[in-house]
Amino acid sequence: MIEINNLSKVYHSDNGDITALKNINITINDGEIFGIIGLSGAGKSTLVRCINFLEKPTSGDVIIDGKSLSSLSTKELLQERQNIGMIFQGFNLLSQRNVIKNICYPLEIAGVKKQDAVKRAKELLEIVGLSDKAKAYPSQLSGGQKQRVAIARALAAKTKYLLCDEATSALDPDTTRSILDLMKKINETMGVTIIVITHEMRVIESICDKVAVLDNSEVAEQGNVADIFKNPKSDIARKLIFPDGHKENEVTNGRKIRIVFNGENSYKPVFANMIFECKVSANILHAETEDVDGKAFGQLLFEIPDNDGDYERVKKYLDDNKVVYSEI
Amino acid sequence: MSDLFFQLIEKNVLQLAIWETIYMTFISAFFAYLFGLPLGVLLCVTDKEGIAPIGWLNKILGFIVNVFRSVPFIILMIAVLPAAKLIVGTSMGNKAMVVTLIIAAVPYVARMTESSIKEVDKGVIEAAQAMGTSTFKIIYKVLIPEAKPSLIVGAVISLVTILGYSAMAGTIGGGGLGMIAISYGYQRFNNDIVWVCVVLTVIIVQLIQEIGMLIARKTDKRINK
Numbered sequence: 078m079i080e081i082n083n084l085s086k087v088y089h090s091d092n093g094d095i096t097a098l099k100n101i102n103i104t105i106n107d108g109e110i111f112g113i114i115g116l117s118g119a120g121k122s123t124l125v126r127c128i129n130f131l132e133k134p135t136s137g138d139v140i141i142d143g144k145s146l147s148s149l150s151t152k153e154l155l156q157e158r159q160n161i162g163m164i165f166q167g168f169n170l171l172s173q174r175n176v177i178k179n180i181c182y183p184l185e186i187a188g189v190k191k192q193d194a195v196k197r198a199k200e201l202l203e204i205v206g207l208s209d210k211a212k213a214y215p216s217q218l219s220g221g222q223k224q225r226v227a228i229a230r231a232l233a234a235k236t237k238y239l240l241c242d243e244a245t246s247a248l249d250p251d252t253t254r255s256i257l258d259l260m261k262k263i264n265e266t267m268g269v270t271i272i273v274i275t276h277e278m279r280v281i282e283s284i285c286d287k288v289a290v291l292d293n294s295e296v297a298e299q300g301n302v303a304d305i306f307k308n309p310k311s312d313i314a315r316k317l318i319f320p321d322g323h324k325e326n327e328v329t330n331g332r333k334i335r336i337v338f339n340g341e342n343s344y345k346p347v348f349a350n351m352i353f354e355c356k357v358s359a360n361i362l363h364a365e366t367e368d369v370d371g372k373a374f375g376q377l378l379f380e381i382p383d384n385d386g387d388y389e390r391v392k393k394y395l396d397d398n399k400v401v402y403s404e405i
Numbered sequence: 406m407s408d409l410f411f412q413l414i415e416k417n418v419l420q421l422a423i424w425e426t427i428y429m430t431f432i433s434a435f436f437a438y439l440f441g442l443p444l445g446v447l448l449c450v451t452d453k454e455g456i457a458p459i460g461w462l463n464k465i466l467g468f469i470v471n472v473f474r475s476v477p478f479i480i481l482m483i484a485v486l487p488a489a490k491l492i493v494g495t496s497m498g499n500k501a502m503v504v505t506l507i508i509a510a511v512p513y514v515a516r517m518t519e520s521s522i523k524e525v526d527k528g529v530i531e532a533a534q535a536m537g538t539s540t541f542k543i544i545y546k547v548l549i550p551e552a553k554p555s556l557i558v559g560a561v562i563s564l565v566t567i568l569g570y571s572a573m574a575g576t577i578g579g580g581g582l583g584m585i586a587i588s589y590g591y592q593r594f595n596n597d598i599v600w601v602c603v604v605l606t607v608i609i610v611q612l613i614q615e616i617g618m619l620i621a622r623k624t625d626k627r628i629n630k
Contacts, residue, residue, distance in 0.1 A: 129535055158537035169532035173550050173626045183536045185546070214626040227532075234536075 079105040079128065079238065079270070084137030086123055097123040099294045101137070105287075107237075110264050110271045112281040112302065114317060115291030124291065125242050125274045129161045130154055141238075159187050162231025162269075166243035168223040170215040176202070176226050177211040183234040194233075201229035204267075205259060221252035228259065232269065239263070239271045245280060250369045254340045257284050278317050279374065282306060282401070283339050290314045306335070306403045319363060319378075331360070331380040332388055333405040336395070338366055338373035347400060348377060355390040357381045378405070407595045419585060423605060425499060426581035430568045433503050437510035437567065438560070444470070444511065445518025446544055456530060457540045473512040478570050481509050482577060502571070502579035510567050517559035521552045554625035561617030565610050572606065582606055 086098040098120045105111045115121045126132040128139055130146050139146045141157065149157060162183075170179050177198050184194035202208050205225040215223055224244060231239055241260070245253040261284050263269050273285060281288050281302060289299035290313055297311035309315045341347070352359055359379045366375030381387050395402050413419045444466065450456050451463040473481065482505045489504035490496040525548055533547045549556070572583030582602045590598035622628065 131531065131534055152539075155537040155539055158535060161535070163532065163535040165528055165532060167526075167528045169526065169528040171529060171547065171551060172526075173553060173624075175626070182533075182546075186536055186538050186542060216627045230536075240535075 078107055078142060079103075079272070080140040081105075081124075081128070082138050082140065084124075084127055084134045084139065086120075086127060086132060087135045096294050098127065098134070101296055103289050103296065103299065105270060105272060107270050108264070108268055109287055110260070110273060110285045112273045112275065112285035112288040113291060114275055114278065114281050114288060115313070116276060116317075119291040120294045121274045121276075121291050122242060125163075125240050125272065128240060128272065129158050129163065159183060159234050160236055161238045161240060162228075162234075162236035163240040163242065164224065164227045164231050164244045166246045168215070168220070168227050168247075170223055170226055170230070172215050175212050175214050176207065176218075179215070179226055180230045180233050182230060187234050189234075197233060198229070201233055204232075204263070205229045219252075220248050221256060224248065224252075224256050225259065228256075228263070232263065232267070237270060239269050241271060241273045241275075243274055243276070246275070246277070250340060250374055251372065253280070254283075260284060279337075279339065282337055290317065303403060307405055331382050333362065333378060333380050334391065334395075335403050335405055336377045336379070337401040337403075338375050338377070339401060340369075340372040340374060341400075344371060347398060348379075350398075351391060351394050355387065355394050357387045357391055359391075406597050409589060409593065409595055410598055410601065413585070413589060413598070418589075419601075422580060422582050422585045422602075423609075426568065426571055426583070426606075427609065429499060429503055429506065429571045429574070429579070429581055430564060433506035433510055433567050433571070434514075434560070434564050436503075436507045437514045437563065440507070441511045441514025442518050444515040446522060446548065448515060448519045449522040449548075450540065450544065456534070456543055470512040470515055473509070474516065478509050479573050479576070481505070482570075482574060485509075486577075497578045499580050502574040502577075506567055506570050506574065509570055510563065513566060514559075514563050517563055518556065521555035521559050522548050524555055525551045554621045554627070557617060557621040557624065561614060561621070564613050564617070568606070568610060568613070 081101050081103040084098060084101040085096070088095045088097055101124060113121050113124060123132055127134050130139065134147070141161070144157065146154065146157065171182065174182070177195065180198035180201055181194040184197060189197070199208070199211070202211055205228055207222060207225050207229070210218065210222065215226070218226065245256050248256060257280065260271055260273075264271050273280060275281060285302050287300065288302050288305055290297045290305070290311060292311065292313035297313045298305065298309070305314055306318060309318050336348070348359075351357075359381050361377065361379045363378040364375070366373055366377065381391055448463065448466055448470070451459040451466070453460060453463070476484070485505050485508045486496040486501065488508065489501040492504050493500045495501050529551060530543060530547060533543050538546065571579065571581055572586070575581055575583030575585070575587050582605055586599050586602035589595060590602060
């Protein structure tokens with residue numbers, strides 16, 4: 078469990094103090110995928126660096142499995158960090174080492190014998206699906222492959238936690254999807270607790286259980302992803318969920334449903350079929366979708382008459398077709 | 406060609422001078438790196454943007470390096486002759502010249518090293534820190550290996566600079582092609598000997614340059630092959 082208690086971070090500069098984080102309180106339970114979302118400059122990158130003390134908080138503390146990081150000596154802190162993997166937007170692989178040696182790096186640091194390290198690295202390459210690239214150098218890999226290697230490296234030392242700093246922001250939608258799937262798989266099969274930093278709602282809703290929304294150095298709101306999507310309380314959460322400024326209180330009297338497209342086949346007329354099959358008159362309130370290589374991304378907010386029969390049919394149709402949606 | 410030129414070849418003076426130039430350059434470069442490489446690393450890591458900032462140490466080292474770097478070699482060489490005498494017991498000959506070359510080259514090598522190490526991607530260093538790497542291990546497991554191709558290019562440039570210095574050492578009692586060009590060529594009005602030394606120096610520089618760059622390219626894994 079990671080507990081972030083009353084954490085603040087202030088940078089001192091010649092032009093006065095800059096507050097990057099103010100009184101942050103977040104608890105991340107084991108096995109969760111916890112999202113931290115905010116616009117750029119909200120302080121999310123600083124926050125993730127405070128979790129492993131790459132940045133020392135000005136006040137407050139981070140407690141990992143009962144151990145207060147601020148009370149640790151430098152040596153103990155280095156030891157503790159070996160338990161917390163981290164991946165980055167820029168991948169940050171060692172360019173002069175090949176894939177297998179990159180994955181062996183944290184094991185070298187931990188003093189694992191070379192044979193055992195190579196064996197473990199090969200296991201991880203298998204998990205991330207890059208067994209054939211063991212001898213390749215980072216310059217020979219695509220962005221998605223580099224991030225897979227970075228994930229394997231971050232998990233090599235049997236890490237319990239994985240911090241992801243905008244890990245998919247430099248990737249195209251297809252690759253983003255596959256990396257998110259991999260993260261989900263790692264969470265489920267290896268029990269790794271994952272903390273995801275992002276500015277994209279899409280990332281949060283596809284893999285996170287819980288989310289904290291950061292705005293102006295503070296937590297604007299936090300809770301279960303489903304709850305926040307259903308009923309965003311803060312302005313910033315509304316803004317992130319409805320970037321075009323959809324207002325909750327628009328004059329409508331039906332029931333509202335939000336569909337999310339996360340790379341499903343864009344040639345399949347999901348919405349039109351729903352109207353035909355469920356025989357409902359759906360009214361589109363808000364839509365923003367994009368088509369990338371035949372895959373649909375985006376969201377669609379629509380309203381159907383407040384009639385339980387219609388509503389249940391629509392929900393069943395969406396469930397049957399495995400469409401991600403939330404009731405609003 | 407003058408008679409003197411043929412005499413120099415016949416008596417193996419020119420051949421010896423080529424050898425002296427090469428070995429003075431390489432021996433000096435070796436020792437210059439022995440001291441300059443750690444100094445350069447220290448300059449880089451103790452910088453306020455570095456991985457172990459120590460302001461006062463960085464300022465002192467930076468100042469000393471700058472003092473040595475700002476004195477022209479031909480003056481520095483004379484100034485450090487007493488130091489050479491202290492270390493090797495003589496202020497004449499190749500041994501003394503090697504000492505002066507090392508003293509002159511250490512600050513140069515340190516700055517070259519510093520700039521190579523500074524090129525290492527900050528993100529990679531951060532990743533290493535996030536994996537719990539100590540400062541010392543970051544130096545020899547991340548900074549130096551990642552900067553290796555750039556360090557090799559720096560070494561080539563340093564070698565060529567030291568070769569240039571060694572020629573100047575010919576004016577105050579050092580051997581090598583510089584001495585031949587100055588005492589047999591310039592001072593006895595044998596322009597052909599000067600030109601022969603120029604051509605030989607150019608050939609040596611070209612060889613160092615080409616071989617060094619080849620090694621740098623071969624070892625750089627960032628280049629797709």
